[in-house]
Amino acid sequence: MGRVPTDADQHPVFYAGRFFDEVADAGLLGDHTVLSDWDVLPSQLSAALERASVLVVLDLFSFPFESLTGDLRDVPLVLSLPAGFDAGFLTTVFGRAAFARLGFFDRVAAADAGVWGKLRRRYGWTERQRIEIEDDRPENAAAEISAALEAESALLASFGEGDYEANRYWSERGDALAGDAPDRAICSVNHSLRFNKAIHRIQAAVLRPQFAAARGTQPEDVPFDVLEVGAGIGRWAAGFDPASTRFTGVDISAGMVKAARANFPECRFDRLGAESILPYGDESFDLAFSVTVMHHNPTPTKRALISEMWRVTRPGGRLMFLEDFVSGGWSTMSTVYPMSVLRFVELLVEATAGQVVLEHVESVRYPHDSFTRGGLLSVSKLGVAKTW
Amino acid sequence: MPENDFYTPTDMDLLRMENELLAFEVRFLKARSGGPSEIAGSPISLSRMTHLEEAETDLKLLLRRIKSSPLGPVAGTNRNFRTLNDRYLKRSEEALSMSPPQRIAYLEGAERDLVLLLGRLARGPLGVMFRRRKSFRTLQERYL
Numbered sequence: 001m002g003r004v005p006t007d008a009d010q011h012p013v014f015y016a017g018r019f020f021d022e023v024a025d026a027g028l029l030g031d032h033t034v035l036s037d038w039d040v041l042p043s044q045l046s047a048a049l050e051r052a053s054v055l056v057v058l059d060l061f062s063f064p065f066e067s068l069t070g071d072l073r074d075v076p077l078v079l080s081l082p083a084g085f086d087a088g089f090l091t092t093v094f095g096r097a098a099f100a101r102l103g104f105f106d107r108v109a110a111a112d113a114g115v116w117g118k119l120r121r122r123y124g125w126t127e128r129q130r131i132e133i134e135d136d137r138p139e140n141a142a143a144e145i146s147a148a149l150e151a152e153s154a155l156l157a158s159f160g161e162g163d164y165e166a167n168r169y170w171s172e173r174g175d176a177l178a179g180d181a182p183d184r185a186i187c188s189v190n191h192s193l194r195f196n197k198a199i200h201r202i203q204a205a206v207l208r209p210q211f212a213a214a215r216g217t218q219p220e221d222v223p224f225d226v227l228e229v230g231a232g233i234g235r236w237a238a239g240f241d242p243a244s245t246r247f248t249g250v251d252i253s254a255g256m257v258k259a260a261r262a263n264f265p266e267c268r269f270d271r272l273g274a275e276s277i278l279p280y281g282d283e284s285f286d287l288a289f290s291v292t293v294m295h296h297n298p299t300p301t302k303r304a305l306i307s308e309m310w311r312v313t314r315p316g317g318r319l320m321f322l323e324d325f326v327s328g329g330w331s332t333m334s335t336v337y338p339m340s341v342l343r344f345v346e347l348l349v350e351a352t353a354g355q356v357v358l359e360h361v362e363s364v365r366y367p368h369d370s371f372t373r374g375g376l377l378s379v380s381k382l383g384v385a386k387t388w
Numbered sequence: 389m390p391e392n393d394f395y396t397p398t399d400m401d402l403l404r405m406e407n408e409l410l411a412f413e414v415r416f417l418k419a420r421s422g423g424p425s426e427i428a429g430s431p432i433s434l435s436r437m438t439h440l441e442e443a444e445t446d447l448k449l450l451l452r453r454i455k456s457s458p459l460g461p462v463a464g465t466n467r468n469f470r471t472l473n474d475r476y477l478k479r480s481e482e483a484l485s486m487s488p489p490q491r492i493a494y495l496e497g498a499e500r501d502l503v504l505l506l507g508r509l510a511r512g513p514l515g516v517m518f519r520r521r522k523s524f525r526t527l528q529e530r531y532l
Contacts, residue, residue: 326405340405341412345435361416363409371406375413 010053010192012149015040017059019138026139028146037062049075053192056080056109056145057098058138065097074198074367077102078145080109083136087118099123103204104235105197109145111136124238126263171252198367200235203291203322206362206376208239213360214287214318214378220244227285227312229278229305230293231269234260242266248285250278276304280312283385288313289320292374295327298337299347306351315383318359321348322376341375348379355382411438440495444483446527447502448476459514472501503531 011031016023020036028034037059039048045067049055056078057063068075079098081090091099102108102123109131110116116130133144215224224245228236231249233256240247247267251257252274260269270279288309294302309319327338339347348356356379364374415438451473454463463469476498483494506527509518518524 325409326402338401338405341409342435342438345412349435358416361413363413371402372410373406375409 010051010194012054012056012146013049013052014056014058014142014146015063016138016142017062019059022139023058023142026143026146028142029150030146032146040064040067042067046070046072053194054078054149056142056149058142060094060098063098065101068101071198071367074194074201076193076197077106078109078131078149079106080133080138080141080145081112081115081119081136083111085115087115087122090115090119091122102129103197103200104129104238105193105200107131109133109136109141111141124242126234126238128233128259128263171254195368202364202366203374204239206364207236207289207291207320207322210318210320210360210376210378211239211287214320218286224287225285225314227278227280227288227309229272229288229290229309231260232256234264234267234269236289236291237264237267248280276301276308278308278312282311283314283317284312286314286317287320288317289322291322292324294321294344295324295336295339299339302337302339302344303347303351306348310352310355310381313381315381315385318378318380319356320376320378322364322374324373325375326371326373341377345377348377352379352381356380357382408438437492437495440492440499443499443502443531444476444495446530447472447498447505448480450502450505450527451477472505476501499531502527506532 011033013033013035014023014028015035017035017037017040020034024034033048033052035048039045040063042064045064049072052075054076058080060079060082079094079102085093099119100123102125104126107129108116108119108125110119111133119125120127120130131145131148133141135141135144211226218224221244224240226240226245226247228234228247228249231237231251232253234249237247237249237260242264247264249257249260249267249269250272251260251269252272254271257269257271260267272278290305290309294305297305306319313319321344323344324336325339325341325344327336358377359380360376360378362376363372364376365372366374412435451469454460454469455473455477464473483491486494506524509515509524510528510532519528
């Protein structure tokens with residue numbers, strides 16, 4: 001396995017643009033770099049962002065967003081909204097270039113709650129993506145953002161102690177993280193935010209076409225019922241249009257469920273009990289999926305969850321599993337129960353009494369790995385609907 | 389692997405698992421792009437085919453190992469061994485050009501023959517010696 005990037009390798013980069021002199025003297029905390037508008041010429045941008053844990057853009061008007069290509073797409077962004085402009089103007093100027101490219105791991109620093117609220121609704125951002133600042137002048141915004149990032153890295157300094165027992169571990173870890181790390185995937189919390197964003201991008205590239213395929217030709221006015229098992233703080237809910245989708249998530253951590261509800265008030269999130277029984281009726285969903293959940297659980301829990309996911313999915317609906325099927329380097333601290341893809345398929349067949357048809361298989365290689373670790377399995381449920 | 393216990397993978401396991409994943413994906417893509425209907429669209433048949441092909445490979449390796457060992461000349465006098473040798477080593481190329489139903493029958497035969505051969509070897513006078521070898525025990529665990 002290659003080197004997994006951690007926050008220790010990287011530091012925040014502040015793009016001050018035309019305000020370089022003011023921001024350089026603002027007394028930013030910790031290790032950091034401040035860039036002027038000369039430092040982001042296309043030939044220099046890649047080197048300037050090589051070790052960026054996060055890119056804070058303080059001067060939106062002069063930053064070349066179109067140059068964020070290749071690996072630079074994975075640098076998490078914090079956009080500081082310029083003062084004195086309304087949401088309509090900001091959308092016109094920055095909508096396509098900047099706002100539309102923001103994802104779950106990017107954030108917006110905003111002093112004006114009204115402007116933030118309008119943009120949040122327009123682009124589907126979560127409340128937790130806002131860094132609330134008091135003064136939106138670049139030098140003061142930089143200082144406030146710097147303090148927020150520094151406080152966040154201190155909270156994450158020590159995590160993941162003790163022996164592993166799946167239910168207890170994920171429940172306690174989830175509760176603790178729900179408040180401290182609002183924008184990281186729970187199983188990657190000890191890795192850098194940039195790593196989290198890169199993983200998410202790769203997973204999204206695999207999942208989104210399959211989500212669309214699962215929806216198929218269902219008319220837009222018929223709600224598409226989606227269930228995510230192990231939803232965490234709901235990062236995949238952002239990938240569905242709330243106007244045409246009823247998204248439901250379950251998680252074993254009460255803290256995560258609470259955070260997910262705050263993030264996506266239009267979606268439903270419930271707590272999953274230790275016995276792994278989904279609190280929904282038979283044939284309630286068109287799609288049930290999990291992302292890096294099964295491989296953290298022992299075989300009996302995997303079997304129970306698959307069986308339950310099959311039960312709550314409508315005939316013709318899809319079940320999807322994006323999991324790790326290759327694993328090594330086990331230790332007493334390991335949180336992974338390795339299971340090969342064939343063994344998982346056997347389990348899938350066993351747990352569903354063979355009432356599934358394979359729709360899609362795709363291997364997934366993450367950027368820090370020297371081998372292919374992940375795989376997406378998509379199956380559709382056979383049978384005739386019991387309820388009409 | 390006990391169901392509730394941690395399994396400790398070695399590097400070989402990691403390679404095997406990765407190979408399995410990639411082979412499974414390739415098999416799916418082949419099936420989707422118009423391969424034989426017997427193996428298209430069903431996770432059961434896909435995983436079964438992969439298992440059968442692994443059994444055929446294991447049988448070939450086992451036969452080659454026996455043939456090149458000091459026991460080879462003795463084994464060569466056995467008619468059953470000669471049949472297996474002829475079927476899976478000398479004429480294995482023919483299996484690649486078989487129609488899908490024929491190939492499935494051939495692979496299922498290979499699996500049956502492997503199970504029989506392992507059983508004979510384990511019960512025979514040299515069974516104790518075979519069971520001392522880790523690779524033999526692995527085959528036993530996998531197929532018996």
